[in-house]
Amino acid sequence: MLRALDIRFAVPPRRALQGHPSDPDQSLWLPEARLNIAACALESPRAPPGAPAIVWAPDGAPRAVRPMYREELRARVRQLAICIRRQFQIGEAVALYLPMTPHAVCLYLAAVLAGCVVVSVADSFSAEELRTRLEIAGAVGLFTQDVVLRGGKALPLYDKVIKSGTRARAVVLPAAEEGISQGCSPSIATPLRSGDLHWPEFLREGVRG
Template sequence: MANSYYKALDAISVSEIQALGIPPAVAEKLHKDVADILTAVASPADTWAHISKRVLHPDLPFPFHQMMYYGCFKDFGPDPPAWLPDPDSARLTNVGQLLERRGKELLGSKYSDPITCFSDFQEFSVANPEVYWKTVLDELSISFSVPPECILRENPSYPGGQWFPGACVNPAKNCLGLSCKRALNDEVIKWRDEGNDDSPVSSMTLEELRKEIWLVAYALDTLGLDRGSSIAIDMPMNVKSVVIYLAIVLAGYVVVSIADSFAPSEISTRLKISAARAIFTQDLIIRGDRIIPLYSRVVDAQAPVAIVMSAKGSNLNMKLRDGDISWHDFLDRVKNLRGQEFAAVDQSVEGFTNILFSSGTTGNLGFRVVAVKLH
């Protein structure tokens, strides 16, 4: 235990602070400041909050930071906290705001404040899953087209229990829904395109995001795929990939996540395992000053029909494989539907939204395929 090698704060001398390379006058002041805090504050958490704000700063040597930290939590145990939230900041978190509003209702006389009662709330969530999860669903404005028969049902076929039995839902629809916490003009995505570091940050409102996703969902239906078909995404995480991901789920298909760094053989293996029927990709990947081919790797992987976009945001300027479609032409198929709401395809919570592969997968061995259910 690291803290066993350090003295408690009230046992640290000025000379020990000086020994860390701190000038005598500064060491004297630091020692006095710590002593004043110890006189005024009792708990280790409060002591550390005051020391980290009033005593420590980046110009002091790191060993002094360690001396203060481990000295503060000398008797805490083997695993002292690395960070403690500010009470005001804690109240602004989702769980903090929930407890501020409903803490007394849920915890009764035990409730005092979000930080003090967090462990009590965790215990409550385990002991009262029906109440807790109904509260969470309400907080997140999650709606079901068919509500669950219960929250959690004991079922020998489901290790750990069967969650939300009988329910039907579309997660993407819930992401795009309006609520008392989410309005059409709220900014929901902020980004800066690769290679445009000096450009202003771009943003998209919920209303704009909905329209983009609806249009892609309509275009997906022009591919003639069965509902539940797998559709791969092999491209960088940018605003278009977010739109595509949510559109695939909204339209009742399954996303196959493929890292844009993979070689053709690795892409091919994932496409075969997931039985992907289509793939979204880019012509190139821009990484600083580097230009890395991507579409050519997808072609070499013998991918199914590919919808290809330009990394530079302009019209695609390359020859595509027969049957492949440019992003512009893909959306142009349904341009007359822009702005019209797409009717979300609801599915059983036993359905899937995503097939992903663990990192570090190579060849045919070592795969860990994870299918993500709707719940």
């Protein structure tokens, strides 16, 4: 099965199964193995060459389907993983407080590739719910948007981060970044908190480092 899935280990397992003499529930699969599942997904040769990795459509235009191909996905994720490593340490928890966009997919894979723990938070969560989720997870950072564009409206998102009172450092994407705004480019009305980063600054910091 591992060969069929083309799982590539950073450290291979000593054996497939390490049984327990008295309690089968204590048996260990793939003991001492180490891998990064995002790296496995990005490097797997199983996907047909030229096949789309992500297929998406802008809000309000469900028929305007757009692809992101594997090579572009791989390049974006690698770039973002470098940027994430400049801001966060391996093992630290970072949250994604985002709508499901190509950026959200790329950031999820990039955070895993960088060795971080990913905390998914629905963009519908209130400020209080967000704070609770971040506290439980021990998140030290989060990625969010200025607003969420939905049904022709710009719904505040970063404002909820501020209201939550979280100390997690935020990286704030513009909602128009992926072209989902259909010509509208809302700006962040509320200034960023000290320590938070606009998306372009986050990318520049990664290159600079």
